[in-house]
Amino acid sequence: MAGILDVPDVFSLAQSEKEKRLLPELVELTARHRAACPPYDRILATLGVPKNARYQSVAELPWLPVRMFKTHTLKSIPDAEVFKVLTSSGTTGEPSRIYLDRQAAAAQSSALARTMRSVLGPHRLPMLIVDTRAIFKDRRSFSARGAGVLGMMSYGRDHVWALDEQGQPDVAAIEEFLARHGDAPFLIFGFTFMVWLHLYEVARERRFDLSNGVLVHSGGWKKLADRAVDPAEFRREFADATGLKRIHNFYGMVEQIGTVYLEGPSGGYLYCPDFADVIVRDPETWQEQPPGVPGLIEVVSTLPTSYPGHVLLTEDLGVVHGIDDGDWPGKRFTVLGRLPRAEARGCSDAYGGAA
Amino acid sequence: MTVTMRFPDRGERSLADLLAQLTADPDGKPLAVGDPRIRDFLAEVAGRLLAPKMARRYPELASLGFFLRRAEVDRMARRLIGEDPLVIRVPRGLVFHVPPANVDTVFVYSWALSALAGNRNVVRISSRAAGAAEAILDVLAESVAQADPVVAHTQLMITYGRDDEVTAALSAACDLRVIWGGDRSVTELRRHPLAPLARDVVFPDRSSFALLGVSGWRRASDAQRRAAVDGFANDVYWFDQAACSSPRALYLVGPPGDAEGVLDEFRGLLAEAVRRRGWTVDAAMAVEKRVRLYGAAADGHVTDLEFAGNELAWLRLADPTQPPRGWLGAGVVPVARVDSLADVAKVIQRRGQTVSDFGFALDELREFIAAVGGRGIDRVVPFGQALSFAPVWDGYDLLTEFTRATTLRG
Numbered sequence: 001m002a003g004i005l006d007v008p009d010v011f012s013l014a015q016s017e018k019e020k021r022l023l024p025e026l027v028e029l030t031a032r033h034r035a036a037c038p039p040y041d042r043i044l045a046t047l048g049v050p051k052n053a054r055y056q057s058v059a060e061l062p063w064l065p066v067r068m069f070k071t072h073t074l075k076s077i078p079d080a081e082v083f084k085v086l087t088s089s090g091t092t093g094e095p096s097r098i099y100l101d102r103q104a105a106a107a108q109s110s111a112l113a114r115t116m117r118s119v120l121g122p123h124r125l126p127m128l129i130v131d132t133r134a135i136f137k138d139r140r141s142f143s144a145r146g147a148g149v150l151g152m153m154s155y156g157r158d159h160v161w162a163l164d165e166q167g168q169p170d171v172a173a174i175e176e177f178l179a180r181h182g183d184a185p186f187l188i189f190g191f192t193f194m195v196w197l198h199l200y201e202v203a204r205e206r207r208f209d210l211s212n213g214v215l216v217h218s219g220g221w222k223k224l225a226d227r228a229v230d231p232a233e234f235r236r237e238f239a240d241a242t243g244l245k246r247i248h249n250f251y252g253m254v255e256q257i258g259t260v261y262l263e264g265p266s267g268g269y270l271y272c273p274d275f276a277d278v279i280v281r282d283p284e285t286w287q288e289q290p291p292g293v294p295g296l297i298e299v300v301s302t303l304p305t306s307y308p309g310h311v312l313l314t315e316d317l318g319v320v321h322g323i324d325d326g327d328w329p330g331k332r333f334t335v336l337g338r339l340p341r342a343e344a345r346g347c348s349d350a351y352g353g354a355a
Numbered sequence: 356m357t358v359t360m361r362f363p364d365r366g367e368r369s370l371a372d373l374l375a376q377l378t379a380d381p382d383g384k385p386l387a388v389g390d391p392r393i394r395d396f397l398a399e400v401a402g403r404l405l406a407p408k409m410a411r412r413y414p415e416l417a418s419l420g421f422f423l424r425r426a427e428v429d430r431m432a433r434r435l436i437g438e439d440p441l442v443i444r445v446p447r448g449l450v451f452h453v454p455p456a457n458v459d460t461v462f463v464y465s466w467a468l469s470a471l472a473g474n475r476n477v478v479r480i481s482s483r484a485a486g487a488a489e490a491i492l493d494v495l496a497e498s499v500a501q502a503d504p505v506v507a508h509t510q511l512m513i514t515y516g517r518d519d520e521v522t523a524a525l526s527a528a529c530d531l532r533v534i535w536g537g538d539r540s541v542t543e544l545r546r547h548p549l550a551p552l553a554r555d556v557v558f559p560d561r562s563s564f565a566l567l568g569v570s571g572w573r574r575a576s577d578a579q580r581r582a583a584v585d586g587f588a589n590d591v592y593w594f595d596q597a598a599c600s601s602p603r604a605l606y607l608v609g610p611p612g613d614a615e616g617v618l619d620e621f622r623g624l625l626a627e628a629v630r631r632r633g634w635t636v637d638a639a640m641a642v643e644k645r646v647r648l649y650g651a652a653a654d655g656h657v658t659d660l661e662f663a664g665n666e667l668a669w670l671r672l673a674d675p676t677q678p679p680r681g682w683l684g685a686g687v688v689p690v691a692r693v694d695s696l697a698d699v700a701k702v703i704q705r706r707g708q709t710v711s712d713f714g715f716a717l718d719e720l721r722e723f724i725a726a727v728g729g730r731g732i733d734r735v736v737p738f739g740q741a742l743s744f745a746p747v748w749d750g751y752d753l754l755t756e757f758t759r760a761t762t763l764r765g
Contacts, residue, residue, distance in 0.1 A: 042655055283641055
């Protein structure tokens with residue numbers, strides 16, 4: 001019987017070992033994408049990056065702003081080999097378009113499965129989804145929220161929706177789920193804000209016993225910060241009110257599908273799977289920040305083989321708190337929030353946005 | 356149906372009430388072209404804008420104050436009233452101004468000239484207006500206390516949401532509608548009909564660029580070169596390089612060998628000017644620039660891309676006839692070299708608006724304008740004046756547009 005603090009197989013590499021493994025793979029990916037994706041090659045050539053450049057560290061690799069996938073078609077596979085096109089609309093504007101071939105699609109789903117197994121165990125668990133099945137009906141919200149839910153559903157079985165079609169807690173359904181599955185490990189999944197707003201409130205009022213649950217949740221803390229709930233409080237409240245202690249937040253994006261940064265068992269910090277890493281950069285000098293100093297998060301992963309998304313600068317702010325000193329080896333970090341969008345002040349900006 | 360008043364008072368006001376005030380003539384004497392009551396008010400406003408405290412905080416308001424100073428306003432009024440005793444300029448009546456949301460000061464230029472022309476005015480102020488725009492509204496409010504009551508009665512500034520009903524009512528009521536803010540706002544506003552006798556003055560999307568004469572540069576003194584670069588820096592950094600008259604490309608005009616040396620020197624001086632002025636861009640703008648510049652590179656429009664810090668990016672256009680179409684962020688200088696002004700003239704399109712220049716003789720520029728042949732270009736100004744507002748804008752003489760001519764015995 002594995003204790004929860006055992007090192008799972010996908011969170012196993014110490015930082016120096018990880019960089020030693022990642023660097024040559026990422027260098028090889030850079031060369032491969034340059035050869036196969038002309039717009040990507042033009043960007044690096046314009047910046048003066050030599051094709052045979054030598055890199056001493058992962059932080060030296062050239063990065064792309066993640067928003068490029070919204071503004072441009074960037075893929076390293078011929079049209080005939082496109083197996084799947086993922087789209088995600090952020091809150092504004094054009095969706096990102098991510099092109100996968102059969103091999104990349106298989107690799108991302110197996111990587112995600114290995115990552116999830118590290119907190120869920122080897123078997124599919126009964127799954128309580130803190131959302132409404134209505135998200136599959138609305139084509140517009142489907143791309144973002146629905147895809148997230150759908151992706152997670154494959155890690156559970158006997159799915160039950162905790163919210164009714166109006167988005168209100170379906171108390172009878174939750175009670176029935178707990179009566180049937182509550183005495184053995186089960187999975188709870190939802191977006192952070194919904195979990196707090198809809199599940200926590202009901203569970204506390206009704207004194208639900210969630211002590212066998214594993215909660216996996218994602219999404220920013222911004223909406224919760226407005227309610228003065230921080231990650232520590234979130235964990236404490238759930239533990240006190242419902243007995244739920246196994247809680248894992250995660251961070252990821254469609255532009256690096258399959259790569260998920262997972263909160264460790266003792267809570268509060270995210271960790272990078274062995275095939276990925278984060279680099280926090282100073283937005284003034286673009287150099288890597290030392291631990292403890294916030295900056296923009298760059299995500300690197302060896303999964304993107306069919307599009308040049310292996311080294312991406314996000315618009316999320318974060319901070320690395322420590323290296324090889326937490327639940328799992330490697331970098332221990334948190335996401336602090338999103339960089340605001342720059343606004344054009346021009347004459348041609350205008351009336352449409354004036355309201 | 357209500358609107359939020361921004362001037363002369365604050366608070367909610369019903370649309371019906373607003374329209375009643377705007378369409379009624381004030382008690383006593385109606386406004387005339389160059390009315391002294393308006394001139395006094397503008398002089399008071401100018402004085403407050405030029406106060407050192409204000410000018411330090413918002414340098415762009417100092418240029419506005421300078422534009423509205425009494426001597427300048429009197430000069431404009433004299434010119435407007437004209438010398439021909441048989442052509443009498445009269446106000447148009449009610450003017451509805453829709454300025455851009457983000458260029459803080461344009462609404463004042465547009466409004467002030469129209470007020471000077473003796474019109475009743477209603478100006479739609481963006482709800483996003485902040486900083487300099489708020490400061491101006493405060494100055495207007497302070498100044499109106501001393502002014503003739505006719506000012507408060509005839510000059511109104513309002514904010515309302517995306518409310519077609521208000522826009523439609525004001526459009527139907529006005530004699531002249533002034534639409535700033537580019538193609539989109541022009542198209543959007545034109546959905547609302549005007550009265551048959553009324554008309555529009557529109558400011559759609561435009562693009563502007565800079566010309567640097569290589570031989571002129573080489574003949575210039577050190578001091579002249581520095582002054583030119585300082586001026587260019589102003590043109591680039593004001594309004595985050597997003598105004599329609601902000602230069603979006605720099606053409607070096609001259610032979611290749613000489614041009615490279617001049618460009619090196621120009622780049623060094625520009626970096627220095629930016630440093631000296633302490634212009635910075637924040638992280639959000641830095642990322643925005645990367646996204647847009649990498650995008651231009653991905654599209655093949657650019658051959659070299661170099662960041663001199665987050666503040667300044669240099670790029671080399673792959674094809675001088677293909678200048679960047681859209682905004683690339685604050686502090687971006689796309690460069691192309693051409694042999695002669697005639698080569699630049701060939702690439703000018705109808706939307707070309709402001710050319711700022713250094714190192715050319717007036718005759719060369721005249722020849723250039725003739726070569727463009729009216730396809731574009733409304734103004735040619737020296738470096739540093741690209742964003743200086745002038746009463747002739749986008750080819751319109753605004754004071755003439757804001758009045759009508761009544762001929763006597765004509």
